[in-house]
Amino acid sequence: MELNPHQNYFSQLLNNRRPLLISGPCSAESEAQVLETAFALKNTGIDLFRAGIWKPRSKPGTFEGIGEIGLQWLKRVQTEIGLPVSVEVATPQHIELALKYGIDVLWIGARTTVNPFVVQELAEALRGVEIPVMVKNPVNPDLALWAGALERFYNMGIRSLAAIHRGFSVLGENRYRNAPLWQIPIELKSRYKNLPLIVDPSHIGGRREHILPLTQQALDLDYDGLMVEVHPNPAVALSDAEQQLTPAAFAEMLTRLQVRSANSPNPEFQNCAEELREKIDNADREIIEMLARRMALVEKIGEYKKQNNVTILQMERWNEIFKTRPEWAAKMGMNAEFVEELYKLIHLESIRKQTEIMER
Numbered sequence: 001m002e003l004n005p006h007q008n009y010f011s012q013l014l015n016n017r018r019p020l021l022i023s024g025p026c027s028a029e030s031e032a033q034v035l036e037t038a039f040a041l042k043n044t045g046i047d048l049f050r051a052g053i054w055k056p057r058s059k060p061g062t063f064e065g066i067g068e069i070g071l072q073w074l075k076r077v078q079t080e081i082g083l084p085v086s087v088e089v090a091t092p093q094h095i096e097l098a099l100k101y102g103i104d105v106l107w108i109g110a111r112t113t114v115n116p117f118v119v120q121e122l123a124e125a126l127r128g129v130e131i132p133v134m135v136k137n138p139v140n141p142d143l144a145l146w147a148g149a150l151e152r153f154y155n156m157g158i159r160s161l162a163a164i165h166r167g168f169s170v171l172g173e174n175r176y177r178n179a180p181l182w183q184i185p186i187e188l189k190s191r192y193k194n195l196p197l198i199v200d201p202s203h204i205g206g207r208r209e210h211i212l213p214l215t216q217q218a219l220d221l222d223y224d225g226l227m228v229e230v231h232p233n234p235a236v237a238l239s240d241a242e243q244q245l246t247p248a249a250f251a252e253m254l255t256r257l258q259v260r261s262a263n264s265p266n267p268e269f270q271n272c273a274e275e276l277r278e279k280i281d282n283a284d285r286e287i288i289e290m291l292a293r294r295m296a297l298v299e300k301i302g303e304y305k306k307q308n309n310v311t312i313l314q315m316e317r318w319n320e321i322f323k324t325r326p327e328w329a330a331k332m333g334m335n336a337e338f339v340e341e342l343y344k345l346i347h348l349e350s351i352r353k354q355t356e357i358m359e360r
Helices: 008-018 029-043 069-081 091-101 116-125 144-154 185-191 200-205 209-218 247-256 265-306 315-331 334-360
Strands: 020-024 048-050 085-088 105-108 133-136 161-164 197-198 225-228
Touching: 008 020, 029 069, 029 247, 048 069, 069 085, 069 091, 085 091, 091 116, 091 161, 091 197, 105 116, 133 144, 144 161, 144 185, 144 265, 161 185, 185 197, 197 209, 200 225, 209 225, 209 247, 265 334, 315 334
Parallel strands: 020 048, 020 225, 048 085, 085 105, 105 133, 133 161, 161 197, 197 225
Antiparallel strands: none
């Protein structure tokens, strides 16, 4: 899938200023709340006002959005405050109503992206409609689902597309509400080079104090924009109260962000960077040569195990490797957790190689 930047609503905005700024309340709760928030955010220079009209909640009985009347409030944001507006849609009926009220941009939520049948229905409902669409990553860490959702809209003629990274649900403890798993959106960006990538630090972090550092990390990874939830009084918000900023806090955050360029015109930087990259290339080649040497030894021990009818997995050896390698790394000033994860991959490849030998 190739996106033509000259036809992309988001790319045109990015030509004026980076990063693209999208902000507004998690949920539209009242007309006064929507207008107050929009007026305050207009002074911060946002590009797009967002508000949830239909809220897919995990538990029944919680606030599930105000519905169609909220679209009337967003119409006032457009006409009276002069901000373009965006809402989440999850059914063809949502799309019909959003188009009826002239919503500028639609977004597809994480719980919707996970279902290809629903995504296809939404894409078909937009066939022949020229409207920008943002697609959040699926709840689970599945790059194919995310890419597939974008391609379904592209196949129906939607050319103004953007991806929103809002983090992933994973097992185990995590400091954030949703694990960032940065490698997944980076891989998406590498596949679709002209696709704008927007971070949603509110849903990744789940708490206000995480929003600034997560946003800065995303900008340092060359993200194109941010979508941040803002409420005039987060303490009384009907949904996601802990992750919403006040308009004043959002404005202050923008002053603290550092937006860096992808390159530097400084010849000294370019020469030094090129020299260091060449050294990194050489180091990588040496690492791969050493891995090849290790795998050759793995094949030899696999042959001995087969000849002597010994199991592939030796738990004592497994435990020894995962005790000693991180310890070696720590002594060399390296991140022990990184080396432990690396050796899990190496050991799994060793098991795969020995399994091939056993099955010959």
